[in-house]
Amino acid sequence: MYLDIQNIHEIDVFRDLTSNELDKILPFIHPVKIFEGERLVREGDISQILYIIISGNYLVYFKDGRSFTLHNKGDMIGWSTIASPFRYHESAVALTDGEALTIPIEDFLYLMQSDSDLGNKITQKVTEIIRQRKDFVRKATTEEE
Amino acid sequence: MKGFEAIAFYNGWNISATGILIVFTALCTLSFIISQLHKILMIIEKKDDYIRKAKNIVSLSKRTGSRRKMRASRNFKESARQFNLLIRSMKDPFSLPKLITLAKKVDIARPYSTLNDLLSANIIVPDGKGYYSWDQDTYTNILEKE
Numbered sequence: 281m282y283l284d285i286q287n288i289h290e291i292d293v294f295r296d297l298t299s300n301e302l303d304k305i306l307p308f309i310h311p312v313k314i315f316e317g318e319r320l321v322r323e324g325d326i327s328q329i330l331y332i333i334i335s336g337n338y339l340v341y342f343k344d345g346r347s348f349t350l351h352n353k354g355d356m357i358g359w360s361t362i363a364s365p366f367r368y369h370e371s372a373v374a375l376t377d378g379e380a381l382t383i384p385i386e387d388f389l390y391l392m393q394s395d396s397d398l399g400n401k402i403t404q405k406v407t408e409i410i411r412q413r414k415d416f417v418r419k420a421t422t423e424e425e
Numbered sequence: 426m427k428g429f430e431a432i433a434f435y436n437g438w439n440i441s442a443t444g445i446l447i448v449f450t451a452l453c454t455l456s457f458i459i460s461q462l463h464k465i466l467m468i469i470e471k472k473d474d475y476i477r478k479a480k481n482i483v484s485l486s487k488r489t490g491s492r493r494k495m496r497a498s499r500n501f502k503e504s505a506r507q508f509n510l511l512i513r514s515m516k517d518p519f520s521l522p523k524l525i526t527l528a529k530k531v532d533i534a535r536p537y538s539t540l541n542d543l544l545s546a547n548i549i550v551p552d553g554k555g556y557y558s559w560d561q562d563t564y565t566n567i568l569e570k571e
Contacts, residue, residue: 315478315482316535316537316538317481317536317537337541339525339537341521345520345522345523345555346520346554346555346556347520347522347557348551348555349541349544371522373525373537374537375537375538375540375541376537376538376541
């Protein structure tokens with residue numbers, strides 16, 4: 281997949297970013313092909329990579345058996361990459377072949393710390409995702425404790 | 426007999442040409458190997474990735490082949506039937522990850538994409554709390570249409 285500012289800007293999480301901010305984030309984003317049945321993240325593992333879906337269908341699930349599916353461009357997997365305690369709160373597996381953008385945590389945190397405006401905008405987007413998934417996450421976190 | 430005459434008499438020119446050719450070929454081969462060395466090193470560094478991708482491709486091609494095109498009809502029907510049998514052995518509503526684990530245990534072909542097809546067809550529907558149910562009416566309707 282070819283990446284440029286235009287097609288990155290079309291993704292929801294980056295929609296509010298300026299051209300200058302997109303320029304900064306572009307080198308940290310890596311497109312990957314994902315195969316059916318491929319496990320992306322495992323609940324409890326140290327979070328290292330954030331996935332942003334471009335295409336394909338994905339099952340996100342928790343140790344207690346609850347799950348939901350993601351299939352929209354811009355949906356994120358592994359949002360806990362940027363939130364303490366930096367462990368995945370969920371597991372995710374690809375139901376079909378697809379494509380995703382990956383952002384390694386170290387690069388991502390460095391970027392957010394070096395540019396507070398950019399960091400705030402991305403944190404707001406991640407907070408939205410947490411709010412949407414709060415019931416799942418709350419229960420999973422409570423059970424872990 | 427001396428000089429060029431002696432060289433010609435003892436096949437000196439041919440031997441020299443052969444020698445030059447051998448040395449030149451060896452140097453070309455060596456320079457080619459050196460020029461491609463970075464690719465070999467990259468393959469060695471990323472061998473785990475390549476092995477994983479190759480395994481994925483092989484397992485997919487083994488399982489799919491021409492079946493993929495037929496999935497919408499006979500295969501889908503058969504997979505739906507197999508999933509239906511599995512789900513009957515689970516409590517309702519059921520867990521999708523547990524369903525996949527069961528499907529893999531009984532060796533259903535392509536459990537992930539089949540599950541995706543069943544979700545897309547609304548045969549498996551979410552209960553809004555993270556669990557799922559089997560919609561028998563939709564299942565029956567789809568079977569009748571086919």
